[in-house]
Amino acid sequence: MKTKKALRFILVFVASALILQWVLHQPIIVEPFTYFTTQCTYLLLRLFGYPVTMNYFHIIGAIDMEIIYECTGVYGIIILTSGFLASWHPWEEKLLAIAGGFGVVFVTNQVRLLSIFMISSTWPDAFEFLHSYFWQFFLIFIVCLVYYLWMQKMDMKYATTHEK
16 A cells, blocks of 8 residues: 555656646746746845846846746745645645745745845855855755645644545
């Protein structure tokens, strides 16, 4: 029974990830979502008093930071959503988790982009470390943590149905 459940999880997870990868990389989604992410980062930097301008996908201030689609948190969203979809919990729980998970990943990614810009504005040499190492790891950690906490909550909520 556990092997069947694990196999189902893996198949649904992989299928969901592949489908979401394809759907979320359509031009009708890529450009608007990248622009929206850039605009949110720009507005938050302005709110924090940074003298920046925005030129489509570029935020220009002490540094010129280009936000590309891969910098929007889309991969974290794909992985987290695939995990939720592959779980054995009810659909209404999955949909709530997807909405909440999207919010957590988006907000975490905004903190990522803001901190990269703010810190790199003062210490340009920190950009590579923050962008390629620290925040990549931290975003993966957040995705795993959100999924783990949600599964713990769901397993406690549905303990009797889960054991069958």
